[in-house]
Amino acid sequence: MVFPHRTVFSPIELLWAFIGLILTIGGTFLEAFIAGLPLNPSDPSIPIQSLGVTWQIGAVLLVGCLGGKNAAAVSQVAYLLLGLTWFNIFTDGGGIQYIFEPTFGYLVGFIPGAWVCGWLAFRVRRRLESLAFSCLCGLVTIHLVGIASLVIVQTLNWNEPNWTNLWSAIATYSIVPIPGQLALVCAVTVVSYSLRHVLFY
Numbered sequence: 001m002v003f004p005h006r007t008v009f010s011p012i013e014l015l016w017a018f019i020g021l022i023l024t025i026g027g028t029f030l031e032a033f034i035a036g037l038p039l040n041p042s043d044p045s046i047p048i049q050s051l052g053v054t055w056q057i058g059a060v061l062l063v064g065c066l067g068g069k070n071a072a073a074v075s076q077v078a079y080l081l082l083g084l085t086w087f088n089i090f091t092d093g094g095g096i097q098y099i100f101e102p103t104f105g106y107l108v109g110f111i112p113g114a115w116v117c118g119w120l121a122f123r124v125r126r127r128l129e130s131l132a133f134s135c136l137c138g139l140v141t142i143h144l145v146g147i148a149s150l151v152i153v154q155t156l157n158w159n160e161p162n163w164t165n166l167w168s169a170i171a172t173y174s175i176v177p178i179p180g181q182l183a184l185v186c187a188v189t190v191v192s193y194s195l196r197h198v199l200f201y
Contacts, residue, residue, distance in 0.1 A: 016067025020075030105149020
């Protein structure tokens, strides 16, 4: 008896994985801004304010919402491998020594975070609130993995001398960026909802 052969990833998933990789690399170096309303009637220019974060996490969540769990996870595995081996595509460079950086656990968290976001995004009917929930769950997953990594490193004394204490590290990498990252969640929700309407899925 011959069983039908099924590839692990469909061509569409591989395409989305590649798109997710490119978006994540580009998002790493692209600062996120928000436009405000003109407050001075005599000056009609639109004020632009930095969100204090880059589009990196936004790209991770966007590929989850558009490409699904497999494409999202594969894109982040590829991002991590490229950054650890050949290219300086992480925020502070790259190379195998990057595993000693305090933010490395957050980069590892991109993989399950992207998977969770992609899994939830296609579990229910496409709605703004369901996509927003998917993005939030992905974001929380990234931070949980990142914080767990900080705790493990501090507990086992693997930290470099230039590291701050655990609570300062958690504040720096998980608490301070949250407002900007929540704004990215809103943007990703709207963009992915609109694109999925256009793409009819």
